[in-house]
Amino acid sequence: MTSTIPKIRDALHATFRSGLTRPLPWRQHQLYQLARMAQNERELIYDALQIDLGKPKTEVLVNEVGSIIARAVKSAKQLPEWAKTEYPDVADRQKLWKPAIYKAPKGNVLIISPWNYPMVLSFQPLIGAIAAGCTAVLKPSELLPTFSQLLEEIVPKYLDPNAYRVVNGAVPETTELLELQWDHIFYTGNGKVARIVASAAAKHLSPLTLELGGKSPVIIDSAYDIDLAAKRILWGKCNNAGQICVAPDYVLIQRDKQDELVKAFQKHYNAFFPKGALDSPSFGSIVSDSHYKRLISLLSRTKGEVVLRGRADAARRRLEPTIVKDVVDGDSLLEEEIFGPILPIVPVDSLQQAINFVNARSHPLVLYTFSDNESLKQQLVSETQSGGIVFNDTFQQLAVSELPFAGVGESGYGYQFMKHTYDTFTQLRSSIDMPKEAEAQLAMRYLPHSEEAVKA
Numbered sequence: 001m002t003s004t005i006p007k008i009r010d011a012l013h014a015t016f017r018s019g020l021t022r023p024l025p026w027r028q029h030q031l032y033q034l035a036r037m038a039q040n041e042r043e044l045i046y047d048a049l050q051i052d053l054g055k056p057k058t059e060v061l062v063n064e065v066g067s068i069i070a071r072a073v074k075s076a077k078q079l080p081e082w083a084k085t086e087y088p089d090v091a092d093r094q095k096l097w098k099p100a101i102y103k104a105p106k107g108n109v110l111i112i113s114p115w116n117y118p119m120v121l122s123f124q125p126l127i128g129a130i131a132a133g134c135t136a137v138l139k140p141s142e143l144l145p146t147f148s149q150l151l152e153e154i155v156p157k158y159l160d161p162n163a164y165r166v167v168n169g170a171v172p173e174t175t176e177l178l179e180l181q182w183d184h185i186f187y188t189g190n191g192k193v194a195r196i197v198a199s200a201a202a203k204h205l206s207p208l209t210l211e212l213g214g215k216s217p218v219i220i221d222s223a224y225d226i227d228l229a230a231k232r233i234l235w236g237k238c239n240n241a242g243q244i245c246v247a248p249d250y251v252l253i254q255r256d257k258q259d260e261l262v263k264a265f266q267k268h269y270n271a272f273f274p275k276g277a278l279d280s281p282s283f284g285s286i287v288s289d290s291h292y293k294r295l296i297s298l299l300s301r302t303k304g305e306v307v308l309r310g311r312a313d314a315a316r317r318r319l320e321p322t323i324v325k326d327v328v329d330g331d332s333l334l335e336e337e338i339f340g341p342i343l344p345i346v347p348v349d350s351l352q353q354a355i356n357f358v359n360a361r362s363h364p365l366v367l368y369t370f371s372d373n374e375s376l377k378q379q380l381v382s383e384t385q386s387g388g389i390v391f392n393d394t395f396q397q398l399a400v401s402e403l404p405f406a407g408v409g410e411s412g413y414g415y416q417f418m419k420h421t422y423d424t425f426t427q428l429r430s431s432i433d434m435p436k437e438a439e440a441q442l443a444m445r446y447l448p449h450s451e452e453a454v455k456a
């Protein structure tokens with residue numbers, strides 16, 4: 001059977017060329033339709049994510065569905081402002097030339113999304129592509145078969161199928177998509193696949209956004225309220241069972257405060273999960289058998305001391321939050337992004353040692369710090385590098401959709417969220433319009449070159 005993928009790309013490309021996606025009211029209508037889809041189909045979305053990921057209802061309805069509705073509607077409302085042609089402030093003699101910056105859609109784009117926050121990570125980029133006036137293919141993750149199939153069914157009921165298509169599949173289909181030319185590729189996922197995507201994009205010189213992960217550290221200043229830090233860290237870690245790109249990955253704390261932190265984690269674990277997390281409807285499952293085995297293997301090889309032992313249920317791919325103390329450099333838990341409900345604590349002798357520990361590794365997506373000390377905060381801003389830097393909380397930064405979201409170095413490049421996603425899919429098209437009356441002003445540029453022009 002011949003593949004339909006090149007035909008889909010060509011059809012979308014033709015739609016883009018036809019100008020269908022250009023008018024702002026058309027784009028706004030598509031954005032409202034996207035919000036309607038999330039609203040009307042929320043129960044089906046919840047059911048699908050229950051089957052594929054065991055996602056708690058609040059996480060699906062508030063974090064996934066709710067934020068997509070809010071962002072689609074907000075983008076539709078703000079679009080006229082974003083899309084305005086800009087007239088930069090220029091030198092007086094150039095005002096006559098009418099310098100302008102048009103906001104041009106980049107064209108036909110490809111969005112490849114992962115499994116862990118599948119509504120947000122599929123539709124957040126799509127919202128930006130629609131707002132910018134692009135046509136798009138969305139390729140959801142094959143690790144969520146029920147959800148991906150659902151998207152293929154519901155998206156064409158709400159969005160114009162001439163402009164937006166869902167293409168499902170695994171590595172062969174994604175490889176085929178990547179062989180084609182796209183005017184932008186937006187990839188969210190892991191760094192290994194990101195390198196494949198980047199090589200494919202390079203062949204066509206396609207611009208690229210890479211939203212990746214990494215090990216996001218937490219530094220706790222011993223003068224901070226340890227009990228509150230533990231509560232806020234554990235909450236961030238429990239979201240989607242630790243399978244979020246911004247999950248706190250490991251904690252750095254001064255050695256003499258480690259046991260106080262462990263006690264606080266135990267206290268808050270008991271409050272969050274009075275009957276344990278294994279059967280709690282507020283706690284999700286691990287996405288696949290291979291990810292489950294990977295986590296169990298990381299735990300089996302740690303040399304640290306397990307102080308909050310999470311029960312595990314392989315059949316249901318469930319693993320309770322597990323906290324490990326006295327973890328040292330070289331440990332299995334510090335090898336790779338954990339992406340699951342395991343939290344290692346690395347004791348250090350000083351805050352400077354914690355900063356050095358972070359700086360000795362790849363730039364993380366987020367650096368979390370718990371401290372009331374303003375000069376320490378500024379020291380961290382200037383002496384470390386990370387996609388974002390968050391003080392005294394975890395995960396909550398994602399609620400501020402006006403902040404640009406991005407990695408740096410190994411955690412990726414390119415910005416997203418609201419106007420930042422719109423900008424990602426928009427070309428700034430510079431223009432001047434030279435009036436006939438400018439001839440006098442321009443006289444000196446014409447050939448042959450005169451001595452006067454050189455002096456001027």
Ligand code: NAD
Pocket residue numbers: 112113114115116117121139140141142143169170171174175188189190191193196197210211212213214244245246337339365407412
């Ligand atoms: P995944 O396995 O679902 O893969 C992501 C996408 O890559 C999928 O659509 C998949 O089909 C495609 N893919 C997989 N192998 C491929 C190949 N060989 N060639 C081409 N395409 C391929 O998701 P994942 O990568 O396990 O996602 C988890 C990672 O994503 C973590 O590292 C996490 O930190 C990161 N992440 C980052 C963000 C962010 O916004 N920065 C958000 C969520 C997740």
